[in-house]
Amino acid sequence: MPVADSDIPDALLAVELERLAASRAFRRTPGQVRLLRYLIEQTRAGRGQRLKESVLAVEVLGRSASRFDSGRDTTVRVTMRRLRQRLARYYADEGAWAAIEIVLPLGSYQAVLHRRPQAGGAKLPSIAVLPLLNLTGNRELDVFCDGVAEEITDVLARLPGVKVVARTSAFRFRGAVADVRVIGQKLGAATLLEGSVHFGQGGMLKLVLQWVRSVDGYHAWSGAIEASEREATAAFRERVAREVVAALLRRFLEDGTLRSVPSAGQVVRRSSIAAAQERFDSGRYLLRLETVEGYRRAIDALREATALDANFALAHCALGRALVNLVGMTAAPANGLLTGARRALARALALDPELGEAHALSGFVACAFDRDWARAELAHLRGIRCAPSLPFAHSAYGWGLMMNGRFAEADDQYWFARELDPLDLKLRTHHALVALYAGDDARAIAELAAIVEIEPRHLVARVLLATAHLWRGDMSRAERLFAELAKAHPTLTIGEVGLSQVEAQTGRTKVARARLARLTRNRRRAHLPPYQVAMIHARLGDTKAAIDWLSRAAAQRDMNFVCAPVDRTFEPLRADPRFRRLLERHGLHPVWGAAR
Secondary structure, three states, X not given: OOEOHHHOOHHHHHHHHHHHHOXXXXXXXXXXXXXXXXXXXXXXXOOHHHOOHHHXXXXXXXXXXXXXXXXXXXXXHHHHHHHHHHHHHHHHOHHHHOOEEEEOOOOOOOOEEEEOOOOOOOOOOEEEEOOOEEOOOOHHHHHHHHHHHHHHHHHHHOOOOOEEOOHHHHHHHOOOOOOHHHHHHHHOOOEEEEEEEEEOHHHOEEEEEEEXXXXXXXXXXXXXXXXXXXXXHHHXXXXXXXXXXXXXXXXXXXXXXXXXXXXXXXXXXXXXXXXXXXXXXXXXXXXXOOOHHHHHHHHHHHHHHHHHOOOOHHHHHHHHHHHHHHHHOOOOOHHHHHHHHHHHHHHHHHHOOOOHHHHHXXXXXXXXXXXXXXXXXXXXXXXXXXXXXXXXXXXXXXXHHHHOOOHHHHHHHHHHHHHHOOOOHHHHHHHHHHHHHHOOHHHHHHHHHHHHHHOOOOHHHHHHHHHHHHHHOOHHHHHHHHHHHHHHOOOOOHHHHHHHHHHHHOOXXXXXXXXXXXXXXXXXXXXXXXXXXXXXXXXXXXXXXXXXXXXXXXXXXXXXXXXXXXXXXXXXXXXXXXXXXXXXXXXXXXXXXXXX
């Protein structure tokens, strides 16, 4: 059932119009795009009834109001007929995966917008690129093998209309001796790419690859690609990616899975400077460690990469990610790192406007630190448009939707992100947070308990599980879990903060205040985010102190501050106008009455 025009966010419409304007059907007809934008703006502003042939002739096509004669000048009717034809051509081709369909009914100039139901992962052709086997006997070529698989995954991830499993999940099957049907089921992928690297004639590298249907093991395509005598390794890797993706798309067209070949935009994004590429590869590896030390070393490597090649968009983007991630680990003050992150992401997008990850990261910074949701949502949707199979693009948008109380939409984004990266426990943990903020404690507890059972050391899942029991009112279990966290992570404050909340909630206010006093005295030894102090004061009923500490959190760019409108810890503050004013002063909005 189509969604009403009034329920279509402005940001989504803006990004869909950007997609349409850049399409083959419209890129050479800016006048028709301008007309279409005008019709949509007038209709959405409630001025659709005034849209007549004479109005369009004067306000859009530049005709003279005193001289225009619709009996002689058919320009408006001809232009509208051509616009309808282009829209039909667009939605039959590149716009087949558009989130919004724009209809111009015959006999009317008002634009009708329909929000299309987005195909879930089960309805899209799904692909996983498995790690390639290195059969050369040269272990130094392991990096090359992984690079080929990543290159193919990166190209596929930019294609609309297909679901591409993330590298983090696909590479869990490195060296696994398992039936392709089992692997396909675990990854949720109908098609698998597997292959191996050998030495061919004259010692040149040779790749043997095949696309396999996971449902029955049928080889849908196979081929061998061999490097030419003087072909550089990087060039060979890029050629492999192009040829393999082209073969897959041809197969999808032949069997009717796709109706047209989508455009992936820019294919080659590597640096032409070998040293810069090497530092980038090192930085990307360090990013995957997801540790404070790893992020710091990644920043150094990526700064070297951008110094060696100032036009290397991927390196600037990765540097932005490393800086943002370091802030997220509360390992350093936010403001200085954020300045560098914004600069790096802006440079990445100036070099490559279609870099989906840079858009998604920019959206996260705009939401979490700048508290500018309008700008953030636009960036998130651009990220999804440019990289529809990038899990982070969907999860980052889901995170922002969650903080704005749009829980159902956030749930959808996290489900899709998890389909793209089904074995990522971090995604699953953040998805459980949607249920927790939405008040579905039972679902959140079940999910978080399952994650902790898989990975008992998962810090965020353990913190959220203890918090869920606290919010549900199971104080004894919450106290036990927070005590375990405090013992296991003595340099982190979250366990002690949780215990203080439990003590306050169970009437042991003197004990809670004494623990809070110890925490604040030791702030130099263990970083104590002001948001956490506000949580304790809220539990103690110290409304003024809680608001004061939240104000500090906002001033220090504590990324947790953006959670305040949906964080149930602050429910006692919601009736206080000072809390509302604080949120609004820093770009946030009270969403508890409208959360959905």
